[in-house]
Amino acid sequence: xxxxxxxxxxxxxxxxxxxxxxxxxxxxxxxxxxxxxxxxxxxxxxxxxxxxxxxxxxxxxxxxxxxxxxxxxxxxxxxxxxxxxxxxxxxxxxxxxxxxxxxxxxxxxxxxxxxxxxxxxxxxxxxxxxxxxxxxxxxxxxxxxxxxxxxxxxxxxxxxxxxxxxxxxxxxxxxxxxxxxxxxxxxxxxxxxxxxxxxxxxxxxxxxxxxxxxxxxxxxxxxxxxxxxxxxxxxxxxxxxxxxxxxxxxxxxxxxxxxxxxxxxxxxxxxxxxxxxxxxxxxxxxxxxxxxxxxxxxxxxxxxxxxxxxxxxxxxxxxxxxxxxxxxxxxxxxxxxxxxxxxxxxxxxxxxxxxxxxxxxxx
Numbered sequence: 203x204x205x206x207x208x209x210x211x212x213x214x215x216x217x218x219x220x221x222x223x224x225x226x227x228x229x230x231x232x233x234x235x236x237x238x239x240x241x242x243x244x245x246x247x248x249x250x251x252x253x254x255x256x257x258x259x260x261x262x263x264x265x266x267x268x269x270x271x272x273x274x275x276x277x278x279x280x281x282x283x284x285x286x287x288x289x290x291x292x293x294x295x296x297x298x299x300x301x302x303x304x305x306x307x308x309x310x311x312x313x314x315x316x317x318x319x320x321x322x323x324x325x326x327x328x329x330x331x332x333x334x335x336x337x338x339x340x341x342x343x344x345x346x347x348x349x350x351x352x353x354x355x356x357x358x359x360x361x362x363x364x365x366x367x368x369x370x371x372x373x374x375x376x377x378x379x380x381x382x383x384x385x386x387x388x389x390x391x392x393x394x395x396x397x398x399x400x401x402x403x404x405x406x407x408x409x410x411x412x413x414x415x416x417x418x419x420x421x422x423x424x425x426x427x428x429x430x431x432x433x434x435x436x437x438x439x440x441x442x443x444x445x446x447x448x449x450x451x452x453x454x455x456x457x458x459x460x461x462x463x464x465x466x467x468x469x470x471x472x473x474x475x476x477x478x479x480x481x482x483x484x485x486x487x488x489x490x491x492x493x494x495x496x497x498x499x500x501x502x503x504x505x506x507x508x509x510x511x512x513x514x515x516x517x518x519x520x521x522x523x524x525x526x527x528x529x530x531x532x533x534x535x536x537x538x539x540x541x542x543x544x545x546x547x548x549x550x551x552x553x554x555x556x557x558x559x560x561x562x563x564x565x
Contacts, residue, residue, distance in 0.1 A: 231260050234562045235253055235262065235264045235559060235562065235563075236266070238558055238562060239251060239252075239253045239265075239555070242555045243544075246546070246550065246553070247441075247549045248547075248548075248549075249267050249269075249270070249271050249436075249544075250266060250268045250269060250276075250281075250544065251265070251277065251542065251545075251546075252264070252266075252277060252279060252281060252466075252467040252541075252544075253540070253541070253542050253559060254279075254470065254471050254540070255471075255538065255539070255559070255563065256475055256541075257533075257537055257538025257539065257563075258538070260538075261471075263279035263467045263468055265278050269436045269437060270436075271437075272445060275433070277436065279466075280434060280466060280468070281434050281466065282428060282434055282435045282465060282466055283464065283465065283528065283543040283545060284436075284438065284454055284463075284464050284523070284528075285463050285470070285521045285528040286453070286522055286523040286526055287389075287461050287522065287523075287528075288461075288518075288519045288520060288528045288530045289460075289461050290392050290459075290461065290505050290519055291473070291518070291519045291530070292415045292463060293392055293395050293396055293459040293505065294395070294492065294505020294506065295414075295477060295484060295505070296399055296411060296414045297395050297399060298484055298492060298504065299414055299483070299484065300399070300402055300403075301333075301488060302484060302485050306333060306398075307333065308333050308334040308337075309332050309333075309334060311330060311331065312331055312332065312394060312398060313328055313329050313331075315333070315398055315401060315402065316397055316398055317401075320366050321370070321373055322365070322394075324373040324374050325343060325372055325373060325375075325390075326343055326344065326375050326376060326377035327341055327343055327377045327380070330381050331343065332381065333395075333398070335382055335391075337391070337395070337505050338385070338498070338499070338503065338505075339385050339388055339499070339502060340382050340384065340385050340496065341381055341391050342377040342378050342379040342380055342381050343372065343378070343388050344375055344378055345386075345387070345389050345390055346368060346371060346372055346388075346389060346390045352448070352524070355368075355451075355452060359451065359455055362451075362452070362455040362457060362458065363455070363456075363457045363458070365393050365394065369393060382498075383498075384498060385496055385498035389460040390460075391460070392459045392505075393458045393459055394459070395459045396458050396459020396460070396462070397459065399459065407426055407462060408425070408426035408427070408462075411462075411463075412426075415473065415483065418476065418482060418483060419469075419482070419483065420472050420476070421465065421472055421473055422469070423468070423469050424465040424466070424469045425463075425464050425465075426457050426463065427457050427462065427464065428464040430453075430454050435454075435464070436526075436545035437449075437545060438450050438524065438545055438546075439525055439546045439547070440524055440525055441546075441547040441549070449524050449525035449526075450525070452523065453525060461523065467542075467543055470528075470539070470541040470543075471539045471541055473530075474531075474532040474539040474541075475532075477489070478532045478534065479532070491503075491504065492506055493506065493517060495508055506518065506519060507519050511557070512561075513533050513535060514534055514535030515534045516532065517531070517532050518530045518532055525545060525546065525547070526543075526546075527542075527543075527544050527547070528541075528542065528543050529541065529542040529543075530542075533560060536563075536564060538563070540556045540563075542555050542556055
């Protein structure tokens with residue numbers, strides 16, 4: 203009788219442990235990602251952040267911290283962040299749709315498309331630079347975006363929406379190189395591509411991207427520009443300081459093609475899926491061209507960064523401006539995207555939270 207009772211206890215304990223193990227396994231992706239994000243935000247002294255995963259068997263977003271250190275409003279999975287240069291992928295995709303439609307060519311000089319050019323015809327390399335050279339950052343045009351430009355734009359917000367005013371300091375400058383010779387990342391390229399989209403589609407950039415990208419991809423919480431005073435919108439914070447009105451103005455006031463997008467982690471996952479997993483935004487040959495490394499920079503295609511990882515090829519883009527950081531990556535072999543958005547500045551150099559998330563998910 204005692205042996206029978208003992209056997210029942212062992213059986214119940216074993217069953218209980220098995221159930222606990224199964225529960226832990228079922229909860230481990232979300233719990234593991236939450237622990238990773240919580241630890242990373244604390245280590246980097248960030249106000250708040252979100253980490254989203256979209257893939258087979260797992261579609262989740264974890265959040266931590268605050269949208270604003272003054273109001274202490276919490277970050278949620280639905281919170282909206284400015285994503286800076288990660289928005290270049292959307293500008294590039296819309297431009298490549300024009301190529302698919304036969305309305306422009308990659309080898310076409312941009313001066314043939316942006317007509318009249320106004321003062322822009324005084325930009326270095328203006329007459330010869332092509333659409334492809336703007337897309338892959340081999341135009342040789344100097345980058346307009348720096349600290350001096352930010353200070354000027356804070357005083358003259360028209361520089362955030364008017365391409366001629368934004369690029370006025372580059373007029374008459376010497377080029378950094380001849381077109382096609384060197385890869386040099388330049389926001390000037392994508393400011394011009396945004397204007398190209400407006401000229402060809404006869405609409406403002408917000409309307410162009412909404413019709414071509416946001417609506418087809420199901421990005422219902424994504425806009426060009428935003429009001430940081432609205433509920434659910436993250437305020438930008440410099441290193442360990444309160445939110446800055448200037449940082450928010452530069453971020454959410456920008457409507458140029460090099461970084462105009464405000465979005466959520468969920469919408470970014472939907473964009474990466476529509477473009478790279480489902481092939482719904484570009485023809486297959488055009489998408490392959492987008493993902494082909496530039497001859498001058500193997501880590502960059504046409505508006506998209508390319509990486510080789512322990513888990514196979516990875517495509518996406520990072521974004522960085524004072525007060526905001528973003529990482530949006532698609533692991534092709536796993537058909538999974540990982541998106542990280544924050545409203546602060548990193549404190550240390552150990553910042554690759556996306557790779558850490560991939561290691562938790564894929565190993």
